[in-house]
Amino acid sequence: MSTAEPDNALTLPDDITETVATALAEDIGDGDRNAVVVDEDSAATARVVAREACVLAGAAWFEAVFTQLDDRCRVTWHYHDGDSLKPDTIICEVRGPARSLLTGERTALNFLQLLSGVASDTRRFVDxxxxxxxxxxxxxxxxxxxxxxxxxxxxxxxxxxxxxxxxxxxxxxxxxxxxxxxxxxxxxxxxxxxxxxxxxxxxxxxxxxxxxxxxxxxxxxxxxxxxxxxxxxxxxxxxxxxxxxxxxxxxxxxxxxxxxxxxxxxxxxxxxxxxxxxxxxxxxxxxxxxxxx
Incomplete structure (x- = not known):
């Protein structure tokens, strides 16, 4: 369960859509050549795990990756940005077309790992x-x-x-x-x-x-x-x-x-x-x- 409610200070910036679109275009180019390993109509569920202690940040960017790829993707969050996480914590599940989950995996995790890294380092100084x-x-x-x-x-x-x-x-x-x-x-x-x-x-x-x-x-x-x-x-x-x-x-x-x-x-x-x-x-x-x- 979440350990904190979203704070007003955590107002999201208004350029998330554009930032995510740029990152996806950079990674996918004119098509994901790897996605053909699964059938086009196959569905899947993915669990995202924090492998080390950290402060979570970047949920909106992570989620935007999958919703831009396919509006059938759904993310269920168990924690909020700003929450302190222990190692091996499941932070969310993503469900949708398997091809979309595979295509978005790296870009979504890139945002999550970068922004959580910034938040975690900041928290160490604040503490x-x-x-x-x-x-x-x-x-x-x-x-x-x-x-x-x-x-x-x-x-x-x-x-x-x-x-x-x-x-x-x-x-x-x-x-x-x-x-x-x-x-x-x-x-x-x-x-x-x-x-x-x-x-x-x-x-x-x-x-x-x-x-x-x-x-x-x-x-x-x-x-x-x-x-x-x-x-x-x-x-x-x-x-x-x-x-x-x-x-x-x-x-x-x-x-x-x-x-x-x-x-x-x-x-x-x-x-x-x-x-x-x-x-x-x-x-x-x-x-x-x-x-x-």
Missing amino acids: RVKGTRVRILDTRKTLPGLRSAQKYAVRCGGGINHRFGLFDGILIKENHIAAAGSIANAVSRAREAHPELMLQVEVENLNELDEALAADADSVLLDNFPSHILSRAVNKCRRHLLPNRRSVISEASGDISLRNIRDYADTEVDRISIGGLTKNVTATDFSMRLQMD
């Missing part, structure tokens, strides 16, 4: 910082074409999403600063063009932090700060009040792992962003076993 104020964030370091899916998987693991892309938030990084001439110039120009957007500045030392605070950045990304220096930076952010009387949001990044993340979280930084959640993905092991009806 490691329990009891602190910090929230775990993703970044734009995603697999091309799968950003919305991977960011959804991060939410399944208990993380939160940073900006989706270049259009819905401003992050001024070292190359922007070099091009604009200074942090102050970069912030001023960005504010003038897009006053409605959250503006964050990446800084690499306390002097740059002072410049970003003086420019009234909404948030600072404290990149590769040792934890003892990060504590000083976080205190500076808390003391600096923006025109709306709120303190600057502090975010740490760079060379943060499960081994050292607790040290960073204990500085009381607001957020920690980890590119590896979506960039260095270890797929979860799932299998699908077919039985003819």
Whole structure:
């Protein structure tokens, strides 16, 4: 049985149909040459098993593979995205034409193993910082074409999403600063063009932090700060009040792992962003076993 109800934070992205269609076209091309091993009118039931402990993510993509192949396919789920699974757990059954089940198997499992891998890794980081104020964030370091899916998987693991892309938030990084001439110039120009957007500045030392605070950045990304220096930076952010009387949001990044993340979280930084959640993905092991009806 399911161990959790779907959460409102797990709102599905609106590009699942297109993403799945692209993946199926990539795999099938002009036809599945393997499917002829079973009769066209044969029906089957397949069980999908999680072979290792994980956090489930990707059910909608998995299901869309089979419904796009054949609307007679039906998936019965025993768990929800975001649920923690033990090894050898049966997560669902798929019933339908045997040829469709065989054709969709690899593509469906690819989505499930990738997204569950992202969710599982995220959950490990979230669990490691329990009891602190910090929230775990993703970044734009995603697999091309799968950003919305991977960011959804991060939410399944208990993380939160940073900006989706270049259009819905401003992050001024070292190359922007070099091009604009200074942090102050970069912030001023960005504010003038897009006053409605959250503006964050990446800084690499306390002097740059002072410049970003003086420019009234909404948030600072404290990149590769040792934890003892990060504590000083976080205190500076808390003391600096923006025109709306709120303190600057502090975010740490760079060379943060499960081994050292607790040290960073204990500085009381607001957020920690980890590119590896979506960039260095270890797929979860799932299998699908077919039985003819």
